[in-house]
Amino acid sequence: MSSIGTGYDLSVTTFSPDGRVFQIEYATKAVDNSGTVVGIKCKDGVVLGVEKLIPSKMLLEGSNRRIHAVHKHAGMAVAGLAADGRQIVARARSEASQYLSFYGEDIPIKELCDRVARYVHLCTLYWWLRPFGSATILGGYDRDGPQLYMIEPSGVAYRYFGAAIGKGRQAAKTAIEKLKLSEMTCREGILAVAKIIYEVHDEAKDKAFELELSWVCDESNKQHQRVPADLLEEAKAAAKAAKDALDEDEGMDAD
Amino acid sequence: MEPMAGGWMSAAHSMGTTILAVEYDEGVILGADSRTTTGVYVANRASDKITQLTDNVYICRSGSAADTQVVSDYVRYFLNQHTIQLGKEATVKTAANLVKELAYQNKSFLQAGMIVAGWDKYDGGSVYGIPLGGTLLRLPFSSGGSGSSYLYGFLDQAWRPNMSKDEAERFVVKSIALAIARDGASGGVVRTVTVNAHGVERNFFAGDKLPLFHEEISPGRNPLLA
Numbered sequence: 001m002s003s004i005g006t007g008y009d010l011s012v013t014t015f016s017p018d019g020r021v022f023q024i025e026y027a028t029k030a031v032d033n034s035g036t037v038v039g040i041k042c043k044d045g046v047v048l049g050v051e052k053l054i055p056s057k058m059l060l061e062g063s064n065r066r067i068h069a070v071h072k073h074a075g076m077a078v079a080g081l082a083a084d085g086r087q088i089v090a091r092a093r094s095e096a097s098q099y100l101s102f103y104g105e106d107i108p109i110k111e112l113c114d115r116v117a118r119y120v121h122l123c124t125l126y127w128w129l130r131p132f133g134s135a136t137i138l139g140g141y142d143r144d145g146p147q148l149y150m151i152e153p154s155g156v157a158y159r160y161f162g163a164a165i166g167k168g169r170q171a172a173k174t175a176i177e178k179l180k181l182s183e184m185t186c187r188e189g190i191l192a193v194a195k196i197i198y199e200v201h202d203e204a205k206d207k208a209f210e211l212e213l214s215w216v217c218d219e220s221n222k223q224h225q226r227v228p229a230d231l232l233e234e235a236k237a238a239a240k241a242a243k244d245a246l247d248e249d250e251g252m253d254a255d
Numbered sequence: 256m257e258p259m260a261g262g263w264m265s266a267a268h269s270m271g272t273t274i275l276a277v278e279y280d281e282g283v284i285l286g287a288d289s290r291t292t293t294g295v296y297v298a299n300r301a302s303d304k305i306t307q308l309t310d311n312v313y314i315c316r317s318g319s320a321a322d323t324q325v326v327s328d329y330v331r332y333f334l335n336q337h338t339i340q341l342g343k344e345a346t347v348k349t350a351a352n353l354v355k356e357l358a359y360q361n362k363s364f365l366q367a368g369m370i371v372a373g374w375d376k377y378d379g380g381s382v383y384g385i386p387l388g389g390t391l392l393r394l395p396f397s398s399g400g401s402g403s404s405y406l407y408g409f410l411d412q413a414w415r416p417n418m419s420k421d422e423a424e425r426f427v428v429k430s431i432a433l434a435i436a437r438d439g440a441s442g443g444v445v446r447t448v449t450v451n452a453h454g455v456e457r458n459f460f461a462g463d464k465l466p467l468f469h470e471e472i473s474p475g476r477n478p479l480l481a
Contacts, residue, residue, distance in 0.1 A: 102352065102353070102356060103337070103349045103352055103353070104348045104349055104351065104352030104355075104391075105346065105348060105349055105352075108341065110342075111340065111341070143377065
C-alpha cells in the first residue's frame with residue numbers, strides 16, 4: 001500500500017532520490033485516516049461539514065468541535081490530528097485580527113489562506129519541527145464573494161468549488177462532482193453536504209459519529225456560523241432517510 | 256518687538272499651513288496653502304503640501320515637513336506592497352489606517368497633523384483626519400494646520416453635503432484664502448487636488464485668482480512689469 005522510504009524518510013529535511021519528502025507524505029496519511037470533512041461553494045455562500053467520529057460514549061455531545069470560527073466572515077474545518085489543527089486555527093485567527101488591526105479592514109479570504117499556507121509550509125522546512133498532521137478547509141465570504149480553500153500539510157493551498165478530505169474523501173468527491181453547485185443555494189447545500197457525509201460514513205468500521213455543519217452565506221448575513229439548530233435537524237433527518245433508502249435498496253439487491 | 260534671533264536660519268522646517276479636504280458628490284477635493292517656514296523665514300513660498308500615496312489616495316501634510324515626508328514615504332511603500340499582494344487598488348480606509356498606525360505608535364517623536372482623502376469603489380469619496388496624537392476619524396470634511404483655527408466657524412456654517420465639483424472647489428479655495436488672510440504662517444498659492452472615479456485633477460490658484468475679503472486690497476498692476 002504505502003511505499004517504503006528506506007532511509008530517506010527519517011527527516012523532513014531530506015529529499016528522496018525521486019524528489020519526494022516522505023515525512024510530509026506521512027503527515028498526509030494522518031489526515032487520510034481521520035473523519036471526513038467536506039466543503040462546497042454554492043452560489044450564495046460556502047457550507048462546511050464534518051463527520052465527527054465519536055470514539056467513546058462518555059464524550060459530551062458537542063464537545064471536541066472540528067469546525068472553528070476564524071473571523072466574523074471566515075471559518076475552518078479541520079481533519080487529521082486535532083491538536084495540530086487547533087494550532088493552525090489559532091494562527092489563522094491571529095493573522096485575521098492582526099490584519100484588521102493594521103489595515104482597518106477584514107482580511108480578504110485569499111490573503112488569509114495565503115498566510116495560513118505559508119505558516120503550515122514553514123513548519124516543513126526545519127529538522128527540529130515536524131509537519132502539521134492536519135489539513136484544513138477554509139470557507140469565507142468577502143468583497144469578492146464566497147470562497148473555499150483547502151490547505152494541506154505540505155503547505156500547498158488551492159481554491160475549490162468543492163473539497164473533501166479524510167476517510168471518505170474519494171466517495172465524497174464523486175458525490176460532490178454530481179452536484180450543480182453554481183445553481184445551489186446554501187440552504188440546499190446544507191442538505192447535500194449532510195447527505196454526502198451520512199453516505200460516506202462506514203457503519204461497519206466506525207461506530208457513532210456526530211454531524212457538524214457550518215455556513216457563511218447571504219442568509220447568515222455573510223457571517224460564519226454553525227447552521228441553526230432547526231436546519232441542522234432537518235438536514236440530519238433528510239440525510240438519514242436517504243441513507244436508509246439506499247441501504248434498503250442495497251439489501252434488496254443482495255437478496 | 257524683539258529683533259529676529261539668528262535661529263531662523265537653522266530652525267527646523269515647519270509648515271505653518273492651512274490644509275483642508277472635503278467630500279463632494281463624486282469624490283473628494285483636497286486643498287492647501289503653499290508656505291513652508293523656518294522660524295519666520297519663508298523657506299518655500301510655493302511648496303506642494305498635497306502628496307500622492309496611491310493612484311486614488313492623497314494626503315495633506317501639516318506640522319514638521321520632515322516628519323510628514325517620512326510618514327508619507329513609509330505609507331506609500333506599505334501601500335505599494337499591499338496593492339501587489341491584494342491584486343487590486345488599496346482603499347482609502349486602509350491608507351488612513353496605516354498613517355494612523357505610524358502617527359500613533361511614534362507619537363512622542365512626531366509632530367504631524369495629516370488628512371488622508373481619496374476615492375475607492377467601496378466607500379466612494381472619503382476624508383480621514385489624523386491629528387497630532389494619532390486619532391483616526393472619518394469626517395465629511397476636515398481641516399488642519401495653524402490656519403485651520405480661523406476656519407472652524409466658517410466650515411461649520413458653509414459646508415453642505417453633495418456639492419458639485421465646481422461648488423466644492425470654490426468652497427475649498429475660499430476657505431484656504433480666508434485662512435491665509437489671517438494666519439501669518441500660511442500663504443502663497445492655493446493648490447487643490449480632486450479625486451473621483453474618473454481619476455485625479457490638480458489645480459492651482461494664485462494672486463488675482465484668490466477671492467478678497469474685508470479690507471484686503473486687490474493685487475492691481477504688477478509694479479515690476481513696465
